[in-house]
Amino acid sequence: MVHLGQRLKSLRKSKGESQQELATVLSMSTANISNIEANGKTSEETLSALCKHYKVSKEWLVNGIGEAPKGLVIPIRQELAENPWKDALVQQLKEEVVTLKQNNTRLLKMLERFTGGNAKQNFLNALTRAGVAGKQVSISGARVGA
Secondary structure, eight states, rough: OHHHHHHHHHHHHTOOOOOHHHHHHHHHHHHHHHHHHOOOOHHHHHHHHHHHHOOOHHHHHHHOOOOTTTTOOHHHHHHHHHTTTTHHHHHHHHHHHHHHHHHHHHHHHHHHHHTTOOOHHHHHHIIIIIIIIIIIIEETTTTOOO
């Protein structure tokens, strides 16, 4: 999940501020800003100062709840990391790819059985007869058309 530090970094960068500039505004060291951005932890006093400086709610800065400031772009990798469905969707896609590969392998074997081992060439001939001639069609390097 995106933590306070990542939201702070995105917010700071969207405002065009360097860590040094923010550190000066908050009267702290650049190392402190770097630690907050890296670890997502800070004191209540610093948190209040950050919220006041950037005009954001504490709830948004800490938890990402509520409306993000206009124009703020949180990198897509961070948004994906927050998505609780991501792992399930990725797994489902992987299973679909495996199923498609298995189906393609079975289909090719069936074609080869029915065509005496010349499945690719017979398929390409069928495409030609179907009017695909002149179009670029490629099956494992074999081409039909001009």
